[in-house]
Amino acid sequence: MRSARRVSAGLMMLGGLFYSVWLLELLLPTKLSPRTSYVSELGANGEPHALLFRMGDTLAGVSMTVAGLVALLLLRRSPSWRHERWAFRLLALFGLATVADSLCPMSCVATRDAECAAREASWQVPWTHLAHTGTSTVAVTALGVAFAVLLWRRQRVRCWIGWEGRMVLGALFVLWLGLLAATLAAHLPGVRMDMMGLVQRGQLLLTTALLMVLAWRWWGSQPQQATVVADQRVGQQPGQ
Numbered sequence: 644m645r646s647a648r649r650v651s652a653g654l655m656m657l658g659g660l661f662y663s664v665w666l667l668e669l670l671l672p673t674k675l676s677p678r679t680s681y682v683s684e685l686g687a688n689g690e691p692h693a694l695l696f697r698m699g700d701t702l703a704g705v706s707m708t709v710a711g712l713v714a715l716l717l718l719r720r721s722p723s724w725r726h727e728r729w730a731f732r733l734l735a736l737f738g739l740a741t742v743a744d745s746l747c748p749m750s751c752v753a754t755r756d757a758e759c760a761a762r763e764a765s766w767q768v769p770w771t772h773l774a775h776t777g778t779s780t781v782a783v784t785a786l787g788v789a790f791a792v793l794l795w796r797r798q799r800v801r802c803w804i805g806w807e808g809r810m811v812l813g814a815l816f817v818l819w820l821g822l823l824a825a826t827l828a829a830h831l832p833g834v835r836m837d838m839m840g841l842v843q844r845g846q847l848l849l850t851t852a853l854l855m856v857l858a859w860r861w862w863g864s865q866p867q868q869a870t871v872v873a874d875q876r877v878g879q880q881p882g883q
Contacts, residue, residue, distance in 0.1 A: 651713040652862035658706035659854035664699025679840045680754045687749040697745040704741030711735030733789035740782035747774040808860040822846035
């Protein structure tokens with residue numbers, strides 16, 4: 644059981660690392676400004692090194708999906724870990740949506756090409772371009788709800804994340820929500836945000852940090868401890 648948990652945590656760490664492949668834009672000639680462009684545009688059709696950035700998303704998504712499924716198998720018979728099961732389902736969904744992101748690249752770069760932006764606004768772009776927006780929305784929503792579920796978890800049993808982990812996750816999550824709100828606000832009519840690209844990249848860095856903290860706590864957790872404590876609370880012996 645411990646080895647399965649560590650496999651899940653290790654895959655989660657790998658997923659966080661692969662999710663940060665976009666940082667290679669600092670070393671590669673991408674022709675996009677980190678200040679104004681979206682990270683997804685690095686993998687748009689026709690962009691240099693697009694395959695590399697898409698592969699990073701694919702590997703991140705596969706790692707997160709398998710990590711979530713392994714965790715669900717580990718916790719399938721632990722009734723007091725209901726919140727964790729929901730969180731890992733959502734993390735697996737985040738992984739699947741990230742894979743879909745890589746398979747549905749943007750057809751052009753709207754932040755650099757006015758014609759592309761006009762076609763995007765009028766929905767005159769390929770279905771993969773439109774699907775990319777949908778899969779990105781699913782991914783960020785699933786991830787946000789997963790972390791909210793873990794942080795909201797009631798303390799009727801001992802939480803495997805621990806108070807130290809909860810404080811770190813909570814602080815990072817609040818910052819993550821703030822940067823996400825700023826990124827979404829950039830799409831509102833009449834709003835101009837010249838630093839939109841940097842804001843989104845900050846949010847993605849926090850995503851990796853959140854995944855790493857969660858994986859670190861999951862690596863050293865004791866999944867059966869919560870069940871034992873819960874049984875003792877109701878005056879039962881474990882296994883009755």
